[in-house]
Amino acid sequence: MSIKSGYFRKNLVADLSSGACTFEELSEEFVHQYIGGRGFGAGLVWENLNKHDFNIDPFGPENLIAIAPGPLTGTYLPSSGKCSFVTISPATGGYGDSSSGGSFGIELRQSGIDVLSIIGRAQELSILFLDDGEASIIPMPELKGKSCLETEGIIKGRLKTHEIIIAAIGVGGENLVKFACVNNDWSRNAGRTGIGAVMGSKNLKAVVVRGSKDLPVYDIEGLMQEAEKAYGYMKTHKYFEMWQREGLMNVMEYANSVGILPTYNFKDANFAKISQINGDTMVGKYKIGDSACFGCSMCCGNVCLVKQGKYIGTVTEGPEYESCAMLGSNLGVDNFEAILAANNACDEYGIDTISTGNLIGAVIEGYEKGIISLEDLEGEPITWGNEEAVLSMIRKIARREGIGDILADGSLKVIETWPEMDKLVLHVKGLEQSAYDSRAGVSMALAYATSDIGAHHTRAWTIAKEIEQGKDWSDEEKVDLVIYHQTLRPLFDMLGVCRLPWIELGLNEKHYENFYYYVTGDKADLKELLERSNKVYDITRLINTRLGMSRKDDTIPYKVKACPIQTGATAGKVVDEEDFTRLLDLYYQKRGWDSNGIPAGYEGSSNR
Amino acid sequence: MSKKIAVVPELCSGCRICELTCAIHHFKVNNPKKSAIRVIITYPHPVVRMPIVCSQCKIPACAEACPVDALKKADSVVELDKEVCISCMKCVEACPFGAMYAHSDVDHPIKCDMCGGNPRCVEKCPKGAIYLIPEQALGESKRINNILSYAHMKEIEFMEKGEKRSIRYAEIGKEEL
Numbered sequence: 001m002s003i004k005s006g007y008f009r010k011n012l013v014a015d016l017s018s019g020a021c022t023f024e025e026l027s028e029e030f031v032h033q034y035i036g037g038r039g040f041g042a043g044l045v046w047e048n049l050n051k052h053d054f055n056i057d058p059f060g061p062e063n064l065i066a067i068a069p070g071p072l073t074g075t076y077l078p079s080s081g082k083c084s085f086v087t088i089s090p091a092t093g094g095y096g097d098s099s100s101g102g103s104f105g106i107e108l109r110q111s112g113i114d115v116l117s118i119i120g121r122a123q124e125l126s127i128l129f130l131d132d133g134e135a136s137i138i139p140m141p142e143l144k145g146k147s148c149l150e151t152e153g154i155i156k157g158r159l160k161t162h163e164i165i166i167a168a169i170g171v172g173g174e175n176l177v178k179f180a181c182v183n184n185d186w187s188r189n190a191g192r193t194g195i196g197a198v199m200g201s202k203n204l205k206a207v208v209v210r211g212s213k214d215l216p217v218y219d220i221e222g223l224m225q226e227a228e229k230a231y232g233y234m235k236t237h238k239y240f241e242m243w244q245r246e247g248l249m250n251v252m253e254y255a256n257s258v259g260i261l262p263t264y265n266f267k268d269a270n271f272a273k274i275s276q277i278n279g280d281t282m283v284g285k286y287k288i289g290d291s292a293c294f295g296c297s298m299c300c301g302n303v304c305l306v307k308q309g310k311y312i313g314t315v316t317e318g319p320e321y322e323s324c325a326m327l328g329s330n331l332g333v334d335n336f337e338a339i340l341a342a343n344n345a346c347d348e349y350g351i352d353t354i355s356t357g358n359l360i361g362a363v364i365e366g367y368e369k370g371i372i373s374l375e376d377l378e379g380e381p382i383t384w385g386n387e388e389a390v391l392s393m394i395r396k397i398a399r400r401e402g403i404g405d406i407l408a409d410g411s412l413k414v415i416e417t418w419p420e421m422d423k424l425v426l427h428v429k430g431l432e433q434s435a436y437d438s439r440a441g442v443s444m445a446l447a448y449a450t451s452d453i454g455a456h457h458t459r460a461w462t463i464a465k466e467i468e469q470g471k472d473w474s475d476e477e478k479v480d481l482v483i484y485h486q487t488l489r490p491l492f493d494m495l496g497v498c499r500l501p502w503i504e505l506g507l508n509e510k511h512y513e514n515f516y517y518y519v520t521g522d523k524a525d526l527k528e529l530l531e532r533s534n535k536v537y538d539i540t541r542l543i544n545t546r547l548g549m550s551r552k553d554d555t556i557p558y559k560v561k562a563c564p565i566q567t568g569a570t571a572g573k574v575v576d577e578e579d580f581t582r583l584l585d586l587y588y589q590k591r592g593w594d595s596n597g598i599p600a601g602y603e604g605s606s607n608r
Numbered sequence: 609m610s611k612k613i614a615v616v617p618e619l620c621s622g623c624r625i626c627e628l629t630c631a632i633h634h635f636k637v638n639n640p641k642k643s644a645i646r647v648i649i650t651y652p653h654p655v656v657r658m659p660i661v662c663s664q665c666k667i668p669a670c671a672e673a674c675p676v677d678a679l680k681k682a683d684s685v686v687e688l689d690k691e692v693c694i695s696c697m698k699c700v701e702a703c704p705f706g707a708m709y710a711h712s713d714v715d716h717p718i719k720c721d722m723c724g725g726n727p728r729c730v731e732k733c734p735k736g737a738i739y740l741i742p743e744q745a746l747g748e749s750k751r752i753n754n755i756l757s758y759a760h761m762k763e764i765e766f767m768e769k770g771e772k773r774s775i776r777y778a779e780i781g782k783e784e785l
Contacts, residue, residue: 074638074640075638076625076628076629076632103624106640110641149652162648186651211641212639212641212711212712212713214637214638214642214713215637215638215639217637217638220632220636220637223638224632231732235734244621244734244735288655289618289621290619290620290621290735291621291622291657292621292623293623294623294624295623295624295625295628296621296623297623297625297734299621299735301621303655315651315652315655316652317651
């Protein structure tokens with residue numbers, strides 16, 4: 001093998017039960033196969049599952065959280081600020097990961113490790129402090145009930161330094177809300193699959209890092225030259241300045257115009273009051289600054305401030321598209337200031353904006369349809385656009401008060417409590433669907449159904465391409481695109497970089513084989529890297545399989561197959577179940593999985 | 609002509625590309641902690657992203673604190689003589705802006721040398737938040753902003769070719785000053 005650089009080859013295993021922090025050597029084989037990030041996480045979670053004979057409670061001390069930047073994280077190339085958080089998800093009971101931007105990943109690497117594995121459970125609320133390679137677990141019960149930001153402030157005071165990076169959970173994580181986030185750099189979140197709740201179950205309030213080490217790079221001159229080409233390409237792209245100005249908020253208008261914007265709990269796919277909650281409104285009235293993850297010239301983050309009115313003083317980094325859509329149009333909220341307040345509340349409580357907006361939308365519709373009673377809502381009605389009720393619901397979820405206690409356990413619990421809600425909650429495997437309506441393109445429905453973490457667009461985001469070019473696509477073209485996305489997009493998460501330069505500005509993916517070579521010295525071409533990514537996809541599939549999932553869990557939500565979109569460019573669209581089934585068959589076949597979705601060559605698979 | 613590095617914190621996104629490029633240029637390593645410029649970020653009150661870099665002071669506090677005269681003002685740059693430096697890091701603590709840095713791998717303080725007149729941080733900043741400016745132009749953006757927000761101005765709005773426009777003016781002698 002040929003890994004010459006790019007890694008410290010160290011996995012820090014912090015056992016919160018015993019307090020032992022040990023450094024384990026990562027073998028060249030492991031590093032070669034899994035690359036980093038999500039790959040490392042999947043590999044370590046798989047090993048841990050094997051160790052426990054696949055008997056793991058997501059909230060049990062045996063569950064492992066792997067926090068893994070990639071070999072490219074923090075290196076001199078565009079948008080290298082990503083870090084993956086991987087665990088067994090309390091939301092789905094299967095494989096869960098979420099990737100976060102910010103600067104936590106680079107600081108973690110600079111402290112001299114490639115991955116941090118957390119197991120066990122601390123006796124009292126604690127923080128894990130990793131100071132340039134020295135690890136310590138510090139009990140800090142005073143952090144109980146504190147928001148993510150308050151937590152940062154208290155820790156900085158206690159450790160008497162400003163120059164540390166903190167990934168913390170809020171009240172949501174402490175209360176085991178199944179979609180609790182891990183928050184760093186103010187509002188960069190590992191938002192999905194409930195990583196924050198798993199941290200909460202371990203009594204771990206925050207991971208604090210400070211590092212000063214050189215990141216190992218095989219050929220720094222080569223890396224610089226390649227990076228200059230990439231930065232130069234991005235800078236001259238016609239949409240580059242638009243990204244700096246609006247960031248992901250520009251997607252609001254796009255999603256609205258093409259008919260994929262979740263509106264009134266996915267009843268519609270466009271919003272009449274879009275102009276009040278779009279990028280122009282944000283830039284014109286609220287934006288006071290840019291914010292970027294480490295090494296990113298696109299700076300898609302926006303700092304917004306409400307300068308007058310009821311929400312005066314609300315200052316937040318965001319919203320980005322998903323948050324604005326799920327807490328805005330999806331709930332019928334047309335007041336951008338209320339969206340900022342809701343986004344801010346979710347960040348402070350440390351709960352995922354997508355799941356939160358999705359579930360509140362379902363509750364509003366459930367109440368409208370009489371499935372959820374006023375009594376269920378403790379006498380506080382909630383209706384479309386009722387921003388105060390929405391804010392109150394966010395608080396109830398995070399604190400597990402009243403109906404919030406049910407919502408906090410996610411869509412599966414909601415459906416268990418009110419079986420008819422099965423028709424209103426959009427989820428796959430228990431993870432609430434993110435903000436792209438899949439009825440506009442069946443490939444997106446397939447992407448959600450076969451994503452290893454549930455209904456999230458991180459693995460494959462084929463909707464735009466299908467809308468723009470896919471009218472006459474064959475089944476095969478659709479399936480191929482989903483699999484290509486599910487192979488390339490996770491590769492970014494393995495390398496530890498953001499995919500936006502590629503997906504949004506069309507940065508050639510071939511750059512990444514060069515980046516990878518200059519950092520690691522491993523001369524693998526893109527094809528080989530994609531093969532390694534594909535193997536990780538098989539492993540995450542296997543994790544799910546061994547935890548009881550199969551074809552029956554690769555589903556499309558009821559609304560997607562039964563309720564046509566009401567208005568807008570995609571009005572009337574719905575996913576035909578037969579079409580979907582045909583695509584799913586073809587998908588399994590192309591992946592080499594058997595007809596029950598089990599990867600070939602493994603126990604229980606009919607494809608040997 | 610003497611030039612200075614000026615920063616506009618309002619434009620800074622906090623991406624820290626300046627740190628990376630500085631460290632790579634001077635030390636050939638990928639390590640933002642070996643940079644002579646650092647972006648210090650505070651939030652949410654106040655929200656500030658401020659690149660901190662040496663101002664090349666005319667009366668440098670770092671040089672005054674140096675017990676061995678290793679820091680000297682030469683032309684427009686305060687230069688560090690690494691041969692003379694005893695690595696006591698008194699200069700790092702003396703700088704009123706915290707614009708000098710120390711690192712355990714490096715035998716001397718890390719200080720901006722203006723890259724010989726062509727600062728890499730200025731070149732690479734994707735937001736134009738760091739720039740090179742003739743000394744006499746320092747503060748010009750503050751001056752013009754100050755004038756644009758001058759408190760005693762009145763404003764009238766009118767239509768011109770179907771577009772709404774406005775003019776601001778001062779009523780000289782009619783305002784109570």
